[in-house]
Amino acid sequence: MLDLQGITKTYGDFTALEDVSLTVPAGKVFGLLGPNGAGKTSLIRIITRITGPDAGQVLFEGRPMRQEDVLQLGYLPEERGLYKKMKVGEQAVYLARLKGMDKAEATKRIREWFERWDMSSWWNKKVEELSKGMAQKVQFITTVLHRPKLLILDEPFSGFDPINAELIRGEILRLRDEGTTVMLSTHNMGSVEQLCEHIALIDKSHKVLDGAVNDIRRQFSTNTYRVEYTGNRVQLANALSFTGELLDVKEGEPYSTARVKLGPGSSLNDVLKQVVHGVEVHGVQEEIPSMHDVFIRVVSEHDPATVGSDMTE
Amino acid sequence: MGKIGLIIWREYITRVRKPSFLIMTFLGPLLIAGAVTLMVYFSLKESSEQLVLVVDKPQLLTDKLKDGKDIHFFYTQQEQSDSAFKAGPYTLMVDVNEEVLTTNTVQFFYKELPGIITQRYVQAEIEKVLEKEKLRVNEVDPEVYASIKTSLKLQLFDIDKLGEESKDQELAIVGFFLGYIMFFFVFLYAVQVMRGVMEEKTNRIVEVLISSVKPFQLMMGKIVGIALVGFTQFLLWIVLTGVLATIGSTVMVAGKYSGEDLAGQQMTVQMQEELGVDADEMPKIDESAVLGILDQINIPLVLALFGFYFLGGYLLYSSLFAAVGSAVDSEAETQQFMMPVTIPIIIAIFIAQTAMQNPSSPVVFWGSIIPFTSPVVMMVRVAMGTAFEQPWELALSMGLLILGFLGTTWLAARIYRTGILMYGKKVSWKELGKWLFYKG
Numbered sequence: 180m181l182d183l184q185g186i187t188k189t190y191g192d193f194t195a196l197e198d199v200s201l202t203v204p205a206g207k208v209f210g211l212l213g214p215n216g217a218g219k220t221s222l223i224r225i226i227t228r229i230t231g232p233d234a235g236q237v238l239f240e241g242r243p244m245r246q247e248d249v250l251q252l253g254y255l256p257e258e259r260g261l262y263k264k265m266k267v268g269e270q271a272v273y274l275a276r277l278k279g280m281d282k283a284e285a286t287k288r289i290r291e292w293f294e295r296w297d298m299s300s301w302w303n304k305k306v307e308e309l310s311k312g313m314a315q316k317v318q319f320i321t322t323v324l325h326r327p328k329l330l331i332l333d334e335p336f337s338g339f340d341p342i343n344a345e346l347i348r349g350e351i352l353r354l355r356d357e358g359t360t361v362m363l364s365t366h367n368m369g370s371v372e373q374l375c376e377h378i379a380l381i382d383k384s385h386k387v388l389d390g391a392v393n394d395i396r397r398q399f400s401t402n403t404y405r406v407e408y409t410g411n412r413v414q415l416a417n418a419l420s421f422t423g424e425l426l427d428v429k430e431g432e433p434y435s436t437a438r439v440k441l442g443p444g445s446s447l448n449d450v451l452k453q454v455v456h457g458v459e460v461h462g463v464q465e466e467i468p469s470m471h472d473v474f475i476r477v478v479s480e481h482d483p484a485t486v487g488s489d490m491t492e
Numbered sequence: 493m494g495k496i497g498l499i500i501w502r503e504y505i506t507r508v509r510k511p512s513f514l515i516m517t518f519l520g521p522l523l524i525a526g527a528v529t530l531m532v533y534f535s536l537k538e539s540s541e542q543l544v545l546v547v548d549k550p551q552l553l554t555d556k557l558k559d560g561k562d563i564h565f566f567y568t569q570q571e572q573s574d575s576a577f578k579a580g581p582y583t584l585m586v587d588v589n590e591e592v593l594t595t596n597t598v599q600f601f602y603k604e605l606p607g608i609i610t611q612r613y614v615q616a617e618i619e620k621v622l623e624k625e626k627l628r629v630n631e632v633d634p635e636v637y638a639s640i641k642t643s644l645k646l647q648l649f650d651i652d653k654l655g656e657e658s659k660d661q662e663l664a665i666v667g668f669f670l671g672y673i674m675f676f677f678v679f680l681y682a683v684q685v686m687r688g689v690m691e692e693k694t695n696r697i698v699e700v701l702i703s704s705v706k707p708f709q710l711m712m713g714k715i716v717g718i719a720l721v722g723f724t725q726f727l728l729w730i731v732l733t734g735v736l737a738t739i740g741s742t743v744m745v746a747g748k749y750s751g752e753d754l755a756g757q758q759m760t761v762q763m764q765e766e767l768g769v770d771a772d773e774m775p776k777i778d779e780s781a782v783l784g785i786l787d788q789i790n791i792p793l794v795l796a797l798f799g800f801y802f803l804g805g806y807l808l809y810s811s812l813f814a815a816v817g818s819a820v821d822s823e824a825e826t827q828q829f830m831m832p833v834t835i836p837i838i839i840a841i842f843i844a845q846t847a848m849q850n851p852s853s854p855v856v857f858w859g860s861i862i863p864f865t866s867p868v869v870m871m872v873r874v875a876m877g878t879a880f881e882q883p884w885e886l887a888l889s890m891g892l893l894i895l896g897f898l899g900t901t902w903l904a905a906r907i908y909r910t911g912i913l914m915y916g917k918k919v920s921w922k923e924l925g926k927w928l929f930y931k932g
Contacts, residue, residue, distance in 0.1 A: 190930065191926050191930075224913070227703040228703075229699070229702050229703060229913070230913075246706075249703060249704060250704075252703065254699075254700065254703040255700075256696070256699040256700060256703075258696045258699065258915075259696055259697075259699075259700065260695035260696035260697045261695065261697055262506075262691075262692075262695065262697060263695065264506065264510075265506060273498065273502055274700065274701075274704070276498055277495055277498060277499075277701065277704040277705055278704050318700075321700075322700075
């Protein structure tokens with residue numbers, strides 16, 4: 180769907196992005212992650228053609244992206260707003276027409292959305308009369324109304340209560356099922372795990388990680404397993420001695436839980452073969468790191484010193 | 493409708509619908525019409541009937557003065573004491589002494605100063621009778637007298653412009669007025685552009701918009717949309733002012749005179765007719781001077797040039813103001829950038845003042861050529877006619893203005909597209925300079 184190749188962007192002597200390449204697969208939800216100031220917004224602005232890259236290119240559906248392609252995009256910026264003095268319906272129609280829709284079609288679709296979300300009575304209200312959450316819903320509708328092929332959502336859940344956040348989450352999945360590619364930029368790792376099939380992580384102007392969410396989590400797995408057992412803790416530890424390491428034990432009823440890290444060269448099977456001699460095993464589960472853990476590990480490991488030297492190159 | 497058309501439409505319609513636009517549109521002409529009406533009203537106003545006691549010692553006037561509406565003449569030959577007049581029922585007293593035919597002077601006493609109409613009326617009535625009396629005494633045929641009577645008109649000529657009567661002074665005033673109006677409106681609407689840009693930036697809607705349209709389209713759409721608002725307002729003002737002024741004066745005057753239009757020089761004509769006085773016999777107000785100015789101004793040409801220079805000046809300044817609006821986060825921050833942008837147009841007003849006194853000075857020449865001041869300064873020269881002496885000057889000025897606004901628009905667009913996305917940063921001049929060279 181979207182290929183970024185070697186994107187570099189500088190503002191004066193500040194480097195916002197350096198040689199960032201990534202691929203957003205079609206029909207999936209793609210997570211664009213990164214700490215504040217990493218360059219996510221700069222990257223999104225390049226995709227939306229708000230700014231141009233200094234180097235590199237953006238391929239849209241396999242060919243270099245053109246200005247007309249922005250009509251196929253829907254972009255919900257993190258900092259968002261509407262004309263406060265303009266009426267809701269009129270404003271939604273205006274924004275849709277800027278995306279190339281004709282007036283009648285835009286009006287019809289907006290009415291449909293408004294009915295679906297039970298907000299038809301807002302049509303003639305001014306935006307300043309709406310609450311923040313209400314305005315956000317209007318804005319979400321205007322973003323997706325023209326059925327973009329690529330939907331770019333920057334922190335789409337901020338400002339929503341849990342019920343409306345769930346509503347938006349459902350819409351994102353529905354749009355994906357209808358074939359829309361979604362690019363989601365967020366700090367909410369829970370929603371990344373829920374929604375995203377692929378992610379890219381940007382830190383200090385560089386892409387530091389990308390791939391399928393499940394692969395990444397496995398890749399960051401620490402070979403740690405939770406073993407539920409009954410029996411003697413000391414026997415468990417003895418049984419493990421050569422194949423693994425006992426990290427900690429939580430005694431409990433009916434089962435105690437031990438966290439076991441596999442030793443170098445050992446497989447889970449090797450460990451289990453030993454353990455069953457010491458205690459009775461009732462369950463085993465791999466501890467897969469959450470995206471939250473992955474994020475923190477990657478960002479804290481990404482040494483600022485190396486980035487500093489990159490920037491001066 | 494293209495995207496830029498959509499933007500223009502939105503800028504236009506949201507402004508024209510605003511209550512403040514309607515208020516301004518109706519209040520403007522109301523204020524002007526109100527002022528005109530008040531002027532007419534006060535010049536015509538008579539508090540009540542005037543009872544004029546004519547102390548006719550030479551017995552020249554008795555029963556010969558015609559009563560007017562609300563003006564009644566009474567006659568006596570007896571000298572009246574001040575206290576008798578004060579106590580008496582008469583509001584005015586005209587003291588005509590024996591020597592009136594040689595001194596041509598009468599004394600006019602009032603309790604309350606009568607309006608100009610009453611004064612003129614009394615004056616004209618007495619003049620008529622005295623003239624007739626003089627003609628009779630000198631045995632002059634009134635017809636002969638009419639052909640002899642001379643009213644001298646002084647025609648002024650500039651030796652460099654022979655064949656053309658000079659009205660430089662009056663023209664200069666007209667020109668300065670045009671220049672000032674130009675200054676006012678260019679500034680008024682350019683500031684609106686700035687506010688519009690700031691609104692979009694502080695609203696944060698700008699990022700959504702420029703993911704659909706190019707920043708340049710957004711900026712130009714706003715500038716053009718507001719220009720159309722300006723032209724709409726002009727048009728409505730002109731129409732409404734005309735209507736209101738007419739209605740106002742008609743209503744005001746209807747009670748006293750059946751005239752339809754008492755504004756300007758026509759008022760005197762009207763008064764003369766209504767008062768039943770021949771134009772010759774009225775003290776002359778030089779209406780030919782006013783008409784002469786109008787004759788000498790090629791109105792369609794001046795209006796066309798006004799339109800051109802307004803558009804050029806507006807485009808030039810509004811793009812600069814758009815750039816200022818894009819560079820700041822709040823109204824308070826605009827100050828540092830407003831000053832340098834505003835100074836040239838204020839300088840233009842000073843040059844325009846110079847132009848009134850000394851239209852051929854080098855300052856005025858350069859002022860009318862340089863695009864930042866030419867819309868204001870050239871209007872003075874256009875009105876005075878000096879702009880047409882050397883057609884290349886006008887052509888150069890107009891050409892430079894076009895280049896000027898293309899240049900400022902280009903410059904502004906580069907600052908704008910960076911500025912609208914820049915938040916929470918106090919922007920310096922150096923910073924603005926850098927933005928010019930960012931790659932789009």
